[in-house]
Amino acid sequence: MANYEMRSNRPEDTYWIAEKLGKLLAPNDVILLEGDLGAGKTTFTKGLAAGLDIQRTVNSPTFTIIKEYQGRLPLYHMDVYRVKDSLEDLGLEEYFYNHGVSVVEWAHLIEGQLPSENLTVYLYYDGDTSRKLVLQPKGKRYEVLCEELWNENFSH
Ligand SMILES: Nc1ncnc2c1ncn2[C@@H]1O[C@H](COP(=O)(O)OP(=O)(O)OP(=O)(O)O)[C@@H](O)[C@H]1O
Numbered sequence: 001m002a003n004y005e006m007r008s009n010r011p012e013d014t015y016w017i018a019e020k021l022g023k024l025l026a027p028n029d030v031i032l033l034e035g036d037l038g039a040g041k042t043t044f045t046k047g048l049a050a051g052l053d054i055q056r057t058v059n060s061p062t063f064t065i066i067k068e069y070q071g072r073l074p075l076y077h078m079d080v081y082r083v084k085d086s087l088e089d090l091g092l093e094e095y096f097y098n099h100g101v102s103v104v105e106w107a108h109l110i111e112g113q114l115p116s117e118n119l120t121v122y123l124y125y126d127g128d129t130s131r132k133l134v135l136q137p138k139g140k141r142y143e144v145l146c147e148e149l150w151n152e153n154f155s156h
């Protein structure tokens, strides 16, 4: 499966890419976000939310694992950075298969509890405000999604 690489030179670029992706999302889509502290996972989630027509401000769920927003589709924003035991059953299935869009920051920390088909987005530091984004689709649905995003916005 091909990966899709994009450059972001400032926070607004990351937001913009995610907003474009957000417009293409469908019920039960799962987006996993990986990247070091401050790489831009929450910034990406804010863009996704904009693409889903969510009006409320999206902030990291600091004291809970999950926050829910209403837009064109429900958005379930999960941040599992503080999960102590990766094997503890967090009961997330009820979100993944609930007709909304799920976004998981630090997803690899709960690897065994995630749908095997997903779009994983890696954000790599590449300078002060520069990031490399690598989109890795797992499964046919996510290959189609990446193709759509790419063809609409990045192939000129
Ligand atoms: N190209 C860029 N893309 C995204 N964020 C950027 C970029 N350049 C600078 N930044 C800054 O980096 C920070 C990213 O913070 P953000 O909360 O999105 O990261 P995070 O990966 O969610 O962090 P955490 O691991 O703490 O959850 C913001 O302060 C943002 O302004």
Ligand SMILES: [Mg+2]
Pocket: 041, 042, 043, 060, 079, 105
């Ligand atoms: Mg974050």
